[in-house]
Amino acid sequence: MEEKTTGRTPLIAGNWKMNLQVTQAVDLVEKLVAKDVVGHGVEVLVCPPFTALYAVSRVVNPAGIKLGAQNMHWEEAGAFTGEIAPGMLAEIGCQYVIIGHSERRQYFGETDATVNKKVKAALINRLTPIICVGETLEQREEGLTDRLIRDQVKAALLGLDPEDVLKVVFAYEPIWAIGTGKTAEGCEANRVCRLIRETVGEINAEASSWVRILYGGSVKPTNYADFAAQPDIDGALVGGASLQAEQFAEIVRVAAE
Ligand code: PGA
Numbered sequence: 001m002e003e004k005t006t007g008r009t010p011l012i013a014g015n016w017k018m019n020l021q022v023t024q025a026v027d028l029v030e031k032l033v034a035k036d037v038v039g040h041g042v043e044v045l046v047c048p049p050f051t052a053l054y055a056v057s058r059v060v061n062p063a064g065i066k067l068g069a070q071n072m073h074w075e076e077a078g079a080f081t082g083e084i085a086p087g088m089l090a091e092i093g094c095q096y097v098i099i100g101h102s103e104r105r106q107y108f109g110e111t112d113a114t115v116n117k118k119v120k121a122a123l124i125n126r127l128t129p130i131i132c133v134g135e136t137l138e139q140r141e142e143g144l145t146d147r148l149i150r151d152q153v154k155a156a157l158l159g160l161d162p163e164d165v166l167k168v169v170f171a172y173e174p175i176w177a178i179g180t181g182k183t184a185e186g187c188e189a190n191r192v193c194r195l196i197r198e199t200v201g202e203i204n205a206e207a208s209s210w211v212r213i214l215y216g217g218s219v220k221p222t223n224y225a226d227f228a229a230q231p232d233i234d235g236a237l238v239g240g241a242s243l244q245a246e247q248f249a250e251i252v253r254v255a256a257e
Contacts, residue, residue, distance in 0.1 A: 008212050010228070010255045011169065011235035013045040013130060014242025015070060015098060015216075025052035029059045031245035038064040040256035043235075045096055046242070050084055057093035068096030068130070071104055074117035086125035097122050098237075099129045100156065102175045112155035119156055123164050130169045130214070130237065131156045133196065137176035146195055153199040162204040170196050170213045171237040177217025179239060186226035186233075189215045193232040221250035228255050 020028065025048045037044045045066040048056045057067050073083035089097060099122065100115035115131065122129040133152040135145045149172070157165055172192050177183050184192075193213040201208025215227045216237030227233050235255060241247040 008210065008234045009041065009043050011043045011045060011212055011214060012248075012252050012255050013068065013096070013098075013171075013214065013235065013237045014047060014248055015101070015237055015239050016046065016048050016242060017070070017103070017239060018049055019243055020048065020052060022052045022055050025049075026055050026059060028243070028245055029056050029063075029065065032065065032249060033059065033063045035245060035249040037249050037252045040252070042252050042255045044252055047096070047098055053089070053094065054092045061093045066096060067092075067094050068098060068128075069094050070098045070101065072097050072099075072118060072122070072127075074114070074121040076121075086121045086127055090125045090127055095126075095128060096169075097127045097129055098171075099131050100152075101132045102134055102173060102178060106175075112152060115152075115156050116158050119168065120160065123160075123167060128167060128169055130171050132171045132173050132216070132237070134173040134175050134178075134217075140174070140176065145192065149192055149195055150199050153196050154203075157200070157203055160203070162207070165200060165204040165207040166210055168211060170200075170211065171216045172196060172213060173216035173237060175217075179218065181218050183218045183223055184215070186230050189227060190230035190232050193230070197232055219251065221247055221254060224251050224254045225257075228257070 045068050047068040047070050060067050069089045072086050099118045104110040119129045135148050174184050196213050197208045200211050212234040214235045214237045215233050219236040219238045220241050
């Protein structure tokens with residue numbers, strides 16, 4: 001296997017989804033801080049639900065753990081009942097925002113076009129978008145994976161200043177691997193991540209070696225080493241296992257090795 005020779009800092013991101021009330025959220029990050037996850041060459045990020053962001057920011061910001069949201073609207077303000085603006089996230093200490101998670105695409109009408117608007121709005125507000133792409137099992141079985149991934153990547157970056165392409169993070173999350181206990185094989189996940197890298201490179205050649213690409217889908221401490229060893233995978237987007245301080249900290253430890 002190729003040696004990792006890039007300057008890309010691994011990123012381990014916890015996507016808490018619609019879990020944990022404020023006191024539980026604060027308890028989880030306090031446990032994480034106590035587990036000494038910061039300062040081992042790995043960027044550690046938690047993405048709580050909106051209601052817990054502010055309270056969590058007060059614990060994680062001084063500790064050096066990064067904070068992200070799971071979604072946002074692309075407009076700055078206005079009559080969009082129930083939505084959260086990018087500036088609101090930046091104000092309370094978010095540095096990241098997950099964009100286009102498959103659950104949002106599947107249940108909330110997120111499209112490549114709205115993903116693109118949100119990516120641009122995130123960058124204007126100095127939030128790093130973590131752009132999620134991935135195929136369903138049906139699409140994989142029909143041999144559509146590569147075309148779909150390329151289309152999702154290109155659509156997400158449509159109209160971006162090539163300089164801005166350097167600032168995004170991608171997450172490859174095969175939909176059939178999310179919350180199912182099934183994972184892609186490390187080498188197959190790496191192949192798709194390389195495809196994402198090459199597609200990014202068509203827009204900005206320099207970005208292809210700089211952009212960070214995470215794998216997501218049933219990542220656990222017991223399976224992460226296989227992904228961490230892959231040359232084109234720079235970290236993980238972790239759902240279920242990010243709700244347990246010990247499991248999440250262990251994934252960070254594997255990434256640090
Ligand atoms: P999972 O979720 O780790 O529970 O599979 C990953 C994700 O949806 O980001």
